[in-house]
Amino acid sequence: xxxxxxxxxxxxxxxxxxxxxxxxxxxxxxxxxxxxxxxxxxxxxxxxxxxxxxxxxxxxxxxxxxxxxxxxxxxxxxxxxxxxxxxxxxxxxxxxxxxxxxxxxxxxxxxxxxxxxxxxxxxxxxxxxxxxxxxxxxxxxxxxxxxxxxxxxxxxxxxxxxxxxxxxxxxxxxxxxxxxxxxxxxxxxxxxxxxxxxxxxxxxxxxxxxxxxxxxxxxxxxxxxxxxxxxxxxxxx
Numbered sequence: 001x002x003x004x005x006x007x008x009x010x011x012x013x014x015x016x017x018x019x020x021x022x023x024x025x026x027x028x029x030x031x032x033x034x035x036x037x038x039x040x041x042x043x044x045x046x047x048x049x050x051x052x053x054x055x056x057x058x059x060x061x062x063x064x065x066x067x068x069x070x071x072x073x074x075x076x077x078x079x080x081x082x083x084x085x086x087x088x089x090x091x092x093x094x095x096x097x098x099x100x101x102x103x104x105x106x107x108x109x110x111x112x113x114x115x116x117x118x119x120x121x122x123x124x125x126x127x128x129x130x131x132x133x134x135x136x137x138x139x140x141x142x143x144x145x146x147x148x149x150x151x152x153x154x155x156x157x158x159x160x161x162x163x164x165x166x167x168x169x170x171x172x173x174x175x176x177x178x179x180x181x182x183x184x185x186x187x188x189x190x191x192x193x194x195x196x197x198x199x200x201x202x203x204x205x206x207x208x209x210x211x212x213x214x215x216x217x218x219x220x221x222x223x224x225x226x227x228x229x230x231x232x233x234x235x236x237x
Contacts, residue, residue: 001053002057004021005016006020006021009102011099013090014090017042020040021063022063023056025062026062028107030114030139031064031114031124032114032115032116034065035117035118035151036118037068037070038120043065043117046225048224049065052226056202060232062107073085073091080154084150085147085158088237089098096127111133115138115228116143117224122145122170124199126139126162127162129164129176134158136183139182139184139228140181140195141223142224146164147162168205173207177207183198183209184214186215187213189218192213196206
């Protein structure tokens with residue numbers, strides 16, 4: 001079994017500590033996000049992490065499962081949509097200004113990989129497309145690419161810049177040329193149409209990506225556990 005460590009990372013930007021589960025002893029860093037309002041241990045608890053145990057044990061990759069703030073942002077109905085997106089933007093800035101630099105220094109690398117399933121796939125994709133220079137691999141499993149459904153019709157620049165299906169269309173394609181982009185879905189996935197649309201956006205811009213569509217399986221952990229090892233194996237074997 002891989003070595004697992006639980007720690008807290010204090011964020012000056014958020015003014016609080018976020019929990020991190022670190023899996024493995026050595027290897028390329030993969031920052032992983034849970035699904036909607038999931039605990040930071042969720043990918044471990046539902047065996048997504050263990051689906052790639054071989055690569056972790058061989059020192060190919062090291063996993064950093066980071067806590068999200070879904071409950072304080074998109075899912076907090078007691079605050080205004082404007083405050084929801086402001087809170088989430090603080091989380092994004094925590095990642096790019098604090099957490100990723102920590103991983104970069106720790107691993108002596110400029111770029112990291114990001115991964116997540118469902119809403120975790122949104123978190124991973126949004127970060128990767130926002131900050132492509134520091135992301136080498138995006139593993140988006142049944143993800144979504146917009147948060148407008150949480151905004152109750154409210155719109156501003158922050159909303160736009162956290163909707164990859166919108167801002168990528170208007171961005172420079174060269175920024176993403178180095179990135180290995182994986183969009184994973186299935187024929188019965190509730191997020192299939194969103195992934196097809198994002199694939200079409202990337203294709204229209206000439207950005208290379210891997211679109212993978214499984215058969216006869218729906219939007220849930222068995223799909224993600226099946227798909228994830230094949231992607232990791234392709235890039236980190």
